[in-house]
Amino acid sequence: DTAVSQTPKYLVTQMGNDKSIKCEQNLGHDTMYWYKQDSKKFLKIMFSYNNKELIINETVPNRFSPKSPDKAHLNLHINSLELGDSAVYFCASSQGRGQETIYSNQPQHFGDGTRLSIL
């Protein structure tokens, strides 16, 4: 049973295209995240959603738009792809509401990533 699953695993496309990455978690978690891992393996949060509501939006270009149809799904749509968007994108989830202190010590569960390559 895959707890956090992302599709596709690999995405190769050309500059200027629009693409989407899907994420689903079956852990019953309330909070989901998108991270970007660059070529040097540095990991940075992009977005966090709690029960379909956006709660964290880091400095990310407007070309990136997350969408959460329900608390088990968090998709990422990217418009007008650029060379600098090439990276591995990870979805993650954690228990509880993102703003509640009692849940602040809960670990995150990660998907296996989507490797995005822009030609």
Place this chain on the structure above:
Amino acid sequence: AQSVAQPEDQVNVAEGNPLTVKCTYSVSGNPYLFWYVQYPNRGLQFLLKYITGDNLVKGSYGFEAEFNKSQTSFHLKKPSALVSDSALYFCAVRDMGTGGFKTIFGAGTRLFVKA
């Protein structure tokens, strides 16, 4: 803002020897500290966390970490390394930002265990 630093890009150790992967933190208030491991082409996996209580925290796969408040460190340790421990290790701290808690990750330390 909270932050963590992993001073070593890479750690090399022989199988059977003890290993240490270093992490130092900078926080205001009580720190919530984590260690994660990433194997090739996989997502991060949670190893252990420190919230409060005992300074020595035990986690998955025989790993443990020692919280040292005076040195602001949270080093990851294992008494006897295995080749299969070779992976990328991330130290992380929970930070309360605008809108909610988020996890700040260190730059990662690559561990090589030689047979």
